[in-house]
Amino acid sequence: MMDVDYELLAERYKRPKHKKKLKGAFTGEASNSPCGDNxxxxxSVGAEGKIRDAxxxxxxxxxxxxxxxxxxxxxxxxxxxxxxNVDFEKMVRMLGFTPSIGRAGCVRVSLDAFHDACRTxxxxxxxRKTK
Amino acid sequence: xVDYKKDFPILERFHYLDSAATSLxxxxxxxxxxxxxxxxxANVHRGVYKLSERATEMFERTRDSTARMFGAKSREVIFTxxxxxxxxxxxxTLGNSxxxxxxxxxxxxxxxxxxxxxxxxxxxxxGIRVEFVELEGQxxxxxxxxxxxxxxxxxxxxxxxxxxxxxxxxxxxxIIKLAKRSxxxxxxxxxxxxxxxxxxxxxxxxxxxAFSAHKLLGPTGVGVLIGKESQLEELPPFMGxxxxxxxxxxxxxxxAELPQKFEAGTPNIAGVIGFGAALDYIxxxxxxxxxxxxxxxxxxILKRARELGYxxxxxSQDVGNAVGIFAFNVDGVHPHDVSALLDEANVCxxxxxxxxxxxxxxxGINYTARASLYFYNTKEDVDALFCGLENVKKVFNx
Ligand SMILES: Cc1ncc(COP(=O)(O)O)c(C=O)c1O
Numbered sequence: 001m002m003d004v005d006y007e008l009l010a011e012r013y014k015r016p017k018h019k020k021k022l023k024g025a026f027t028g029e030a031s032n033s034p035c036g037d038n039x040x041x042x043x044s045v046g047a048e049g050k051i052r053d054a055x056x057x058x059x060x061x062x063x064x065x066x067x068x069x070x071x072x073x074x075x076x077x078x079x080x081x082x083x084x085n086v087d088f089e090k091m092v093r094m095l096g097f098t099p100s101i102g103r104a105g106c107v108r109v110s111l112d113a114f115h116d117a118c119r120t121x122x123x124x125x126x127x128r129k130t131k
Numbered sequence: 132x133v134d135y136k137k138d139f140p141i142l143e144r145f146h147y148l149d150s151a152a153t154s155l156x157x158x159x160x161x162x163x164x165x166x167x168x169x170x171x172x173a174n175v176h177r178g179v180y181k182l183s184e185r186a187t188e189m190f191e192r193t194r195d196s197t198a199r200m201f202g203a204k205s206r207e208v209i210f211t212x213x214x215x216x217x218x219x220x221x222x223x224t225l226g227n228s229x230x231x232x233x234x235x236x237x238x239x240x241x242x243x244x245x246x247x248x249x250x251x252x253x254x255x256x257x258g259i260r261v262e263f264v265e266l267e268g269q270x271x272x273x274x275x276x277x278x279x280x281x282x283x284x285x286x287x288x289x290x291x292x293x294x295x296x297x298x299x300x301x302x303x304x305x306i307i308k309l310a311k312r313s314x315x316x317x318x319x320x321x322x323x324x325x326x327x328x329x330x331x332x333x334x335x336x337x338x339x340x341a342f343s344a345h346k347l348l349g350p351t352g353v354g355v356l357i358g359k360e361s362q363l364e365e366l367p368p369f370m371g372x373x374x375x376x377x378x379x380x381x382x383x384x385x386x387a388e389l390p391q392k393f394e395a396g397t398p399n400i401a402g403v404i405g406f407g408a409a410l411d412y413i414x415x416x417x418x419x420x421x422x423x424x425x426x427x428x429x430x431x432i433l434k435r436a437r438e439l440g441y442x443x444x445x446x447s448q449d450v451g452n453a454v455g456i457f458a459f460n461v462d463g464v465h466p467h468d469v470s471a472l473l474d475e476a477n478v479c480x481x482x483x484x485x486x487x488x489x490x491x492x493x494x495g496i497n498y499t500a501r502a503s504l505y506f507y508n509t510k511e512d513v514d515a516l517f518c519g520l521e522n523v524k525k526v527f528n529x
Contacts, residue, residue, distance in 0.1 A: 006526050059465075062468045063467070
């Protein structure tokens with residue numbers, strides 16, 4: 001297991017690539033109750049079912065913020081159905097280290113928000129198709 | 132100077148600054164628990180053989196020590212699991228007896244969730260009203276207190292003696308006097324005061340106090356509820372089962388005398404015996420010493436914090452009237468990251484809302500970092516904290 005590189009984490013935390021609000025996008029949200037963190041994920045899907053853009057916003061620590069940022073990176077350009085199942089293990093590979101038990105929640109809050117946004121997108125997509 | 136560190140071997144490896152969450156346990160406490168399991172591991176109150184009698188004696192000895200230290204009678208001391216259970220016991224039993232729909236329970240804006248949620252549950256179940264006294268800076272607004280007692284005529288006033296985030300020690304005597312104007316039952320959450328300052332139950336004239344052994348050098352899983360005998364007699368039992376009854380038939384039961392009436396089932400015997408050793412230790416150190424060490428260190432922390440431009444302090448800076456709590460944020464850095472980075476230097480602090488979300492909302496923030504002290508901490512621990520904070524600043528360029 002690699003140690004956390006705080007310098008790298010701090011760098012991306014200060015300059016996230018996708019921290020913004022996306023108007024008209026599908027949204028998902030999650031909170032990490034012990035620390036009061038809250039993350040919102042935005043996913044905007046193109047006509048052909050591909051994710052056109054993704055973003056995140058909220059109050060969160062470096063680990064949660066960077067996780068959200070990496071999830072957005074990962075999702076953009078892929079099909080919704082292909083990214084919805086991203087799990088903790090995949091997230092750990094993206095981060096390059098396994099968070100300690102006390103900090104796993106920081107990663108999970110972003111994953112939860114991401115999954116929530118995916119579900120919203122899927123649900124709405126289906127409704128549109130059956131119309 | 133007494134070297135307490137030898138009784139807390141963990142302090143050789145860690146700068147433990149999270150005693151408000153749980154205190155460390157001296158080896159004397161650990162040994163007392165172990166001795167019970169090794170030498171006389173019998174159930175209490177039930178046997179007439181030597182092992183059980185020794186267990187009962189040791190268990191009851193802790194009750195007597197607790198009564199002596201907090202100025203109560205032994206039959207007024209009830210063992211629970213923690214402060215949370217003590218407060219839930221009160222909310223549930225008051226909700227089953229004196230509290231009616233529309234009655235007001237008055238709390239304060241600084242309460243821990245354990246003195247909010249049980250009342251909110253009662254609000255759902257019985258329809259009571261839950262009101263809060265506002266803050267004035269890091270203290271309670273006593274004018275608001277007076278006004279709300281007048282306006283709502285509360286049946287219960289439940290408040291924390293010392294805040295786990297602000298460190299503020301509330302003016303218990305004044306609050307109890309105000310509460311009595313409406314004839315309210317008074318409850319004091321002493322989770323953060325009992326470990327640090329002398330709390331005299333009978334002198335204060337409060338009806339109930341609650342605290343946890345684990346913040347007072349004792350084991351986890353032991354809580355205390357002290358209540359005035361006359362009040363406890365009036366309350367219906369909380370949980371039913373063994374130990375809490377005098378007699379049971381198919382038709383009904385008669386509850387036991389105090390304090391067994393509120394102690395259903397086999398208690399945490401080892402934990403209570405360990406807590407007895409913790410009280411012995413506290414007595415040996417003395418509250419005078421505990422206060423002077425903590426106040427000295429808190430003053431030093433605040434001085435160091437003032438020297439750094441990037442630290443915002445949320446806890447009380449009125450050292451004379453606070454327990455050893457330093458709640459702060461580093462500009463631009465999430466407290467989780469502060470705590471995780473400090474951990475690299477084996478400095479243990481807590482980050483989050485510290486089970487006081489309504490307080491944080493009131494302060495207009497989501498979370499804080501919190502370092503908290505006990506008498507076994509030293510200047511070196513504080514220096515390690517600030518050395519770590521300088522590193523946080525460097526890494527995050529805050
Ligand atoms: C003021 C206050 N009240 C209640 C509690 C709850 O204590 P316990 O978790 O031991 O029940 C705490 C502990 O953090 C506290 O600080």
